[in-house]
Amino acid sequence: MTVADDADFVIVGTGAAGAAAARVLTGAGASVVMIEEGSEVPAGRLGGGTVDSLGRLMRDGGGQVTSGALKIPLLQAACVGGSTVVNSGIMWRIPPWIYDRWVEEFGLGEALPARELDACFELLERELLVRPTAQDRIGGNGAALRDGAARLAWEAKPTDRSEQDCEGSARCLEGCSNGRRQSMNFSYIPRARAAGARLYADCRVTRVLPAGRDGPAAEGVFTARSGNAGARLRVRARKAVVVAASAVHSPAILQRSGLDTTGHVGPNFQGHPGVAVLGLFDRPVRLWEGATQSYEITEFRRRGIKIESLNLPPEVLAARLPGTGARLAARVAEMERVAAAAIPIRAVARGSVRAYGPFTFVRYAPEPADVALALDGLASTCEAYLAAGARAAFPGVYGLPEQVTDRAGIEALRSARVGPQAFNWVMTHMMGSCRMGADPQTSAVDFRGRPHGVRGVHVVDSSVFPTNLGVNPQLTLMAVAMVLSQRLV
């Protein structure tokens, strides 16, 4: 059975970029169909604990990892709203030094003019209710970083998040069950639907077709979770197909569709691989209270290190604590006094995305410079925790001392010589795999997001970024998606 539909625009993916595109296109009066591989999870079924959220919201149950020698989890959601459903809603505009590089090195000044990006930032910040985390939602975990940074006179601040009246239940990673965080499932997707957009969830796009006899169009197959498993979907776009399926899956869809016209769809995959530090305090921290990511140390941002408080769920925290057996059980018993921070780094490493049949493989390994940056970030976070009064900090690096308790330990960590396999990396903030540029010799898509030489298919998500950002990319990728979508109407 084939379900057929048509609209002015078909948007593949309902995460930050797809929803931003839907906001622009429906706002301009165009008819829009959105297609999402994951399910639509109603608010009342969000916030159901780690296991439940892995199954309902995360791609591959949270088990999507890099191929190759190094196994790095690639954290992405697969649900209506995409990864905005399971992130903390932290918003940053593109750092000026990164934008300057995009303009000077990659020539994006005309494609993404500063004034247009700024207008989008302002609109997004207003509509998505971006604001600093309220003092009474900082929680013990955020306070640990705040106090450490204050004692060391480091630049730090409450995170700017997209939320309204956050209850501080530390459950952002499970999906906000009360709709306080303005993830796309609570903000731009309902808005687009109210403006007439139609949504097909539980449908995996298998290929997109460029302008021509059969296109532009998107074809997909309904997944087992739908009530229509195995049925096919074909949506004809009168104007264009907008691809916003993430830096992992947008290039894979283009490759499956035979639209890698330059050989640059897939390479240049980048991101912010992250490591984590735990701190053991003599006072209660209680990770299960406060905003999930309430505070950040920005002192080292220019160098590519950002330190963020991260209220991990207790079961994930337990697995992150060092040791096993009775020693681990004793540490778990004192979890109430453990703080946790994530350190995503602006890595120089480049990976690649490659689709083989229905499977997608991501190859990625941090470079030695990234390892040095991660060690620097870990050492700085240990320093912050010790300055805030922690009894010990656990950097979690294989082959190095389990805990850091003094200045000598911090310096030993900073100057350690280890390889990338010594870390438990987690990859978030993926981008770059369909790099935008004028030259087909060095880029995958043109300044309108089209694969070079292709008409009717536009990539608008973070895969068009020429470099990573060093900050949480949601706001920037939404602004980029809006600017590119405005060119379509």
Added chain:
Amino acid sequence: MMNLHPSELEALASLIEAILPGMGAGEDLASRYGRFLEALGPARGLGLRIAVRASAAGLPAVMLGRWARLGALGQQEREECVSRLLSHRRYLVRQVGLLLKVACCTIALQEPRTRERLGLPPVARPDRPRGGA
């Protein structure tokens, strides 16, 4: 609910006892394990099930040179087995250990009594209303 053989649950319980002794290996283990496997999906769930069975059967031989199941060892030896797995010099072996540690901690800390004892908030039930009597 997933149909799990008692020998597999026994294997899992012995791993949980080795990794996080005294926490969450008892009551309601089958349903907590089943929910976790369902969350992982068929392929990754199968991978975990194989890892659980193989580890419980083979870790003592590989790590300690003892022909015994993990559950048949004393507590100290069990912990030693898993400790050697997690600190193994080969990266991929350590990753298997990490996978088992994550799975066991997650499954163990879903047990309401364990959470209560540790002072953790209860696991939310999304299919129930948050307020009301």
